[in-house]
Structure formats: structure tokens, C-alpha cells
Amino acid sequence: MTEILNAIPGALAEVFQLSNLGFLVFGVVVGLAVGAVPGIGGFSAMALLLPFSFTMEAQAAIGMMLGIAAASTISDTAPAILFGVPGSAAAQATVLDGHALARKGEAARALGASYSAAMLGGLVGAGFLLLAIPVARVLVKAFGSPELFALGLIGVAMTGSLSGNAPLKGLAAGGLGLLLGMIGFDQVTGSLRWTFDSLYLYDGLPLVVVALGLFGIPELLQLMHGGESISGGDEPTVGSILEGIKDTIRNWFLVIRTSAIGIFTGTVPGLGGAVVDWFAYGHALQTEKGAHETFGKGDIRGVIGVDAAANAKDGGGLLPTLFFGVPGSTVTALLLTVFLVHGIQPGPALATTGVELTLAIVFSLVLANLLGGSIMLLLGKSIAKISIVPIHIVSPIVIALIVFASVQATSNPRDLLVLGLFGLVGAMMKDTGWPRPPLLVGFILSPILERYYFISTQRYGYSWLGRPWVIVSLSVSIFVVVGAIRQLRKVKRQSAEVVE
């Protein structure tokens, strides 16, 4: 602990050195810009700037990359809230309540809550990284393939609670999503499944395109049919950014809890950033008072919980990257490249000999979040005004952006066929009362579940079922399912009382 305290002044001096600070600010600005365009995300910008970072000073390069990574997950909620189009995989669940709020004339409030929650989540994530330095090794090693499989099961169990008042349809949609996630090369046997001799399907269906189709297209079709502005009504409004910030502060405990979920999801390599928002949304839905009646219809807590978690995962994701050299995502893989190029050898030794560097990374992350969040809060009101522009002016641009984002998935025009198909499926699900989130959650979790189940069974037989974290995770899964059933019964009982 003394080592950490002694290293603080040196780390701060390193971060606040003018050139390092300049590159961090540059990274934040680039991250905010690319994050707001659906389908691009921070990864593209990081990949583009990677060769330039090789000739920079180590701290300047790390600051710039962290700036992009942190800022892009703050600004990616704008298209989700305004158009119902997820800006990135981690902004999928923001669509549910964020877009509903925009349609109720509270876009600025939703954006204010989203940005402030993301900023706080990012700070909690960075704080966790700081506190985890002494115990990093134990923490990451506690999770093997059996634990990852069991965590995936929690996600599947959550599909019940993400189904609103239609749990059977939700489970069927979740099952369909799991099956769709199995299309392509089987990772275990190497054989092909449901590819129908199409080379395009060998790698499976692209997640970004499936998400854009399921959520982006139906929301847009609905808006175009209505013909008014996004916020609707004769006198469309956008609400207040300040109100959103107040909402976040009022729900501080939710921010802490979902940030913990984000950190945890980020810490575990292999779980993937695409599930973090659904885990957080499911948790908020299960634990917040009256959430089953209001979530999905424009409840600000649905936005706060998701965005705090999505940004907190960055801090968690740095833990295995720094102390084990194991990147948990494509973004952290690029960061790892920067470390290695600059002669920084990730590993447990960083927790003892590289404390100053680790602290500089933590402070850079804090600064990037504060800066990115503040800029977006300042711009929020102007961004929210898009929601009062007549939809016939906005919609062609949004459709063009959705299509542009889709073809970035595999750079193949067939992405558009997948987009069209899932757009139609999403629109029909919306019109017939089938919940869409379980399908997407199933699709994301499918490869995780199968991969870790086979690794666990081949490595440990069935003895892994007795491991402590597996038992805890399986118990949580059962608890989640029972909770969803109880909640459904409660809602049905209340509806029956109203009818009587």
C-alpha cells in the first residue's frame, strides 16, 4: 500500500505533462466522434492510430488509446436514445428505455442520465482497477472455463426476466437466438452447422448486423409510419440534461451495483463486452422497485444502470490485460499491443515493480471519463434537439447510417440481406408482442456457453459442477428464474384485480 501512495505523485506528473495530456484530449475527442456513429466504435479509430502510437512516448500513446476507448463508450448511446439504433454492442440495452424516453419528449433527460451514469461508471471502474492492484492475481485466476459457462447460464436465465409479460415467448426467442448463434463453424469439432454451402455463413451471422436489424430497423419503421418527430406530439420537447444528471445522483446505489457488474464482466476474459449491458439491465429489472411495470416503457433507471455498467467494464477489462497479458476484448488487445511495442511487459510484476505506470493508466482512465462525460453533457441539449426535427428529414440519414454500419461488419453486401431479414423479424416481433432482447442475448451467449461447456467437460469431466463459483452462479441462475416467475405471477394477480 505504501508503494502505491509513494507512486501517486510521479504518476500524476506523468499524466499531466503537457504533451501527454494533449494526446489524451485528442483521443477523447476522436473517441466521442467515432462512438456516435453507429457501427464504427472506438476500435476502428484505435486501429487507425495504432501505427502512429508506436513513435510516440509510451504515456502519450497509452493516454490517447485510453481516451478513445473510454470516450467512444460514452457517446455511443446518442443514436440508441435518439433513433433506437445501438451505436455499439454495449449500447444495445440502452435502446429499450432510452429511446422510449426520447419518444416521450425526454431525450435530453435520457442523454443527461446516460452520460453522467457512464462518467460515474467509468470512475468506479478506474477506482476498482486502483484497488485491485494488490489482489489482481487471485481475482483473475478464480475464473476458469467452468465459471464462464456458469456465468453464461445466468445470462440465459435472465432471458425470462427480459421478456416482460410473455415469458414463454421470451424463452422461445432466447432459444432461437441460441440456435442462430450456432450457425457457422463449430468451434469444438470444426464441422459446419446450418451454413447451406454459403461461405458467408462460415463465420456465423455478424452480431452488429443482427442487433441493428432487430432494434434499429423496427424503431425506424415505426417512426416513419407515425410521420412526426421522434419526440412526437404537437409541441415536441426534449426535457432537461440537468434532470438526467439529478436522476443519476438519485440512483447512485444502482450506479454502484451495475458498475460492479460492468467491472466483473470486463475482468473476466472471454465473456465479451456485448453481454455487459444485458446483465446490468437484467439486474436493474430484477432489483429496482416497480421495474417490471415501467422498464421498456421509458424508465430512466433502465438507462442509468446499463450505461454505468458499459463504461465501468473498461476498468475491469484492464485488469487481466495489465496483470496477465490476456486481453478480454478487441479494444484491450490493441492496448496490449501498445504496451508491448513500448517495452511494457504485462504480467503480475506490474503490481509490484510497475506501480507508477499502472497508476498513470488509472489516472488517464479517470481523466478520459471526466473529460468525455463533461463534453457530452455540454453538447447533450443540442444533440437532443434532433428528436424534435420532423422524422421525414431525419429518417433517410438514419437508414443510410444503419446500412453503412451494417456493411462494416464483414465488408460483404450479404450483410444487407441479414440486416433486411432481421429487420423484418424484429418488426414482426414488435407487432406481435414477442420480446426482442432475449433473442439477442441468446445469440450473444451461444458461442460462450458451448465453448466453455466443452472445455470444462474435456478438462475436468463433470467434477467442475462442484466448484464454488459454479455453485454460486448456478444458484444465482435459479434465483433469477424463480424471481421472474414470482414477478410474473404478481403482475397477473394485479391485472386480475384491476379487471375485477
Place this chain on the structure above:
Amino acid sequence: MRLGFAAAIFAVVGYGLVVALDFHHGSRLFPLAIGIPTLILAGFEVVRQVVRWRRRAPGESDPPAETIPAVSRIPLAWTYGFIGAAFLFGVEWVAPVFILVYLLAMARWSIFKAAASAAAYYLIITTLSGALGLRIPPGWLYR
């Protein structure tokens, strides 16, 4: 529509299961373990919709799940016309043309304003793609 959609899900899952029976032993474990319960659930939903349909009085229809439907002719025609054209001819050129035509026809903008908007979109996307090294694939007809 509800019955039709539930039946479509049932048919897709059922077909997938039949195909999965021919998979390699290790590859069919998960598809069958997930597919069979999913087929049962989808079948249950089909039966539920059939029962509701039979109990319905003549002329009566289901209450809509959404007040504004997502599946409606004009938005579908525009959106899928654009997606289809982008698939065939490529996004790069079709997108600005679509923006121009849509703004003229639906927003009733003047040709100057609509063309300026389409040009602005093209400029931004081309600059962004060039700067980030993003690849916009040509249409299916030109591959």
C-alpha cells in the same frame, strides 16, 4: 399475423432440428439440447394462438401489441427498396441518391436543399471512411 409468426418460428426451429440430426455427434449436442425445448415452446405458442383464433368472434381481431405498427407498407417499401438497391448496386452511391429522393418525395424539400443534404452525407461518410480506412463494399452486381 400472431399465429402466422408463431408458426413461422415453429417451422424454422423444426427445420433446423431436422438438419441438425445429420450433424457430427459432438456438433449436434447443443443444437438438440436447445432446439427441442425451443420447438416445444414455439409449438405451445402456435397452439395458444390457434385456440385464441378459434374462440374469437367473427370480425374480431387481436388487440395490437403496439399502438403504431412497425410493419406498414410505405415505410417498408422505402426502407427495403433502399436496402435492396444498396445490396445490388453498393451503398456508396445508392445512399446519397436515396437521401435525395426521399427528401424530395417525403419531406417535400426543394431540389437544392435535398441535393445539398445528400452531398453533405456523401462528403462526411467518404471522409470518415477514408480517414479510418473503412471499406465500403461494392454492390453484389459488381463483385
